[in-house]
Amino acid sequence: MHWVEGNKSLKDKNTFGFDVSSRYYFALRDPWYIKDLEDVVSISNQFMVLGGGSNVVFTQHYNGVIIHNQLQGVKLEKETDRYAWVRVGGGVNWHSFVMHCLAQGWGGVENLALIPGNVGAAPIQNIGAYGVECKDVMVSLKAHDLLDNKSLVLNNEDCMFRYRDSIFKNELKGRTLIHEVTFKLTKNNHIINASYGGILEHLDFKNISQPTIQDIAQAVVEIRQAKLPDPNKIGNAGSFFKNPVIPKEKFNHLKERYPDLPGYGAAQTDSIKVPAGWLIDRAGWKGKTYGKVGVYKNQALVLVNHGEGNGQEILSLSSDIIEDIYDQYGIQLEREVNII
Numbered sequence: 001m002h003w004v005e006g007n008k009s010l011k012d013k014n015t016f017g018f019d020v021s022s023r024y025y026f027a028l029r030d031p032w033y034i035k036d037l038e039d040v041v042s043i044s045n046q047f048m049v050l051g052g053g054s055n056v057v058f059t060q061h062y063n064g065v066i067i068h069n070q071l072q073g074v075k076l077e078k079e080t081d082r083y084a085w086v087r088v089g090g091g092v093n094w095h096s097f098v099m100h101c102l103a104q105g106w107g108g109v110e111n112l113a114l115i116p117g118n119v120g121a122a123p124i125q126n127i128g129a130y131g132v133e134c135k136d137v138m139v140s141l142k143a144h145d146l147l148d149n150k151s152l153v154l155n156n157e158d159c160m161f162r163y164r165d166s167i168f169k170n171e172l173k174g175r176t177l178i179h180e181v182t183f184k185l186t187k188n189n190h191i192i193n194a195s196y197g198g199i200l201e202h203l204d205f206k207n208i209s210q211p212t213i214q215d216i217a218q219a220v221v222e223i224r225q226a227k228l229p230d231p232n233k234i235g236n237a238g239s240f241f242k243n244p245v246i247p248k249e250k251f252n253h254l255k256e257r258y259p260d261l262p263g264y265g266a267a268q269t270d271s272i273k274v275p276a277g278w279l280i281d282r283a284g285w286k287g288k289t290y291g292k293v294g295v296y297k298n299q300a301l302v303l304v305n306h307g308e309g310n311g312q313e314i315l316s317l318s319s320d321i322i323e324d325i326y327d328q329y330g331i332q333l334e335r336e337v338n339i340i
């Protein structure tokens with residue numbers, strides 16, 4: 001097939017900046033070509049969909065076909081006095097979408113400003129930040145099942161969203177391409193969510209007492225820029241591990257040993273969510289280098305590529321951290337990032 005490229009470098013297509021390539025590569029730029037995906041995946045016995053590459057670790061060259069979702073478009077599907085339903089192409093950059101919403105005066109995604117990656121990947125791990133998750137604003141999505149070669153329409157409930165989890169990381173893992181997502185956003189009387197992660201303090205500092213959605217997004221951008229490394233300057237995939245949820249009893253037990261251990265009530269009763277970054281930091285990993293990769297100096301939850309590192313090094317660093325955290329606290333960390 002002439003539009004499938006061979007031996008394509010993925011160095012600028014993953015935010016760790018790992019120098020790997022893909023045996024075959026197909027850029028999906030037009031929905032018209034969704035019908036050809038059956039032929040594309042038949043080229044090899046291995047395939048994967050790639051968005052912005054901000055939640056993947058390539059541990060080696062990819063020996064199959066990469067389908068790079070680049071479908072664009074933001075369309076107002078319908079509206080009432082209060083709400084706007086907006087259909088967005090899976091290849092649209094997430095932060096550009098957030099900025100577009102703010103420009104239109106649509107509320108709901110402002111707390112999710114500056115999350116890297118594309119709209120099509122947002123439902124995969126139910127992206128979330130500062131008290132808001134994809135599941136709070138997503139209505140439905142259109143996907144293509146690449147194994148059965150059929151179209152799927154899933155509503156919010158079908159996606160089985162949980163904390164950094166969805167049906168796409170379970171039953172439908174590795175077999176669908178999400179090509180369009182519909183969100184329901186507010187046009188007025190926006191629900192302002194300023195209670196998480198220092199937003200309120202940040203607004204206080206700027207003397208903003210009645211924040212708009214634009215103020216919230218601006219605060220989130222500024223807080224994130226101060227805390228997280230910019231992937232354009234230092235390779236990373238954001239939070240590398242999920243925050244573990246542990247039984248309250250275990251939490252209380254640990255609290256006796258570590259009185260400053262933070263914990264937050266989780267959705268399940270009798271469970272507490274513990275910040276993985278705190279555990280890793282307290283275990284002494286923050287700022288450590290490991291060959292050409294390491295743990296970010298300002299945030300222990302983020303693993304970084306210092307330049308010429310590779311995915312194998314990141315994988316083995318993350319395994320050492322998992323083992324050490326288990327030894328020290330009896331807590332099993334889970335990787336948030338997809339290991340390829």
Ligand SMILES: Cc1cc2nc3c(=O)[nH]c(=O)nc-3n(C[C@H](O)[C@H](O)[C@H](O)COP(=O)(O)OP(=O)(O)OC[C@H]3O[C@@H](n4cnc5c(N)ncnc54)[C@H](O)[C@@H]3O)c2cc1C
Pocket residue numbers: 015048049050051052053054055056069090115116117118119120121122124125126127128129176177178179228229230231236237238239338
């Ligand atoms: C600095 C930094 C900060 C971050 N902060 C956050 C944060 O606050 N909250 C948060 O939740 N995440 C965060 N992340 C992680 C990441 O931005 C999100 O997971 C994002 O949704 C990944 O999008 P992507 O397009 O880059 O996906 P990719 O990395 O390209 O892919 C991720 C997974 O989704 C699959 N996939 C991608 N696109 C599609 C599609 N269209 N259809 C089907 N499958 C697909 C891939 O096969 C892969 O398994 C951060 C990352 C970085 C680098």
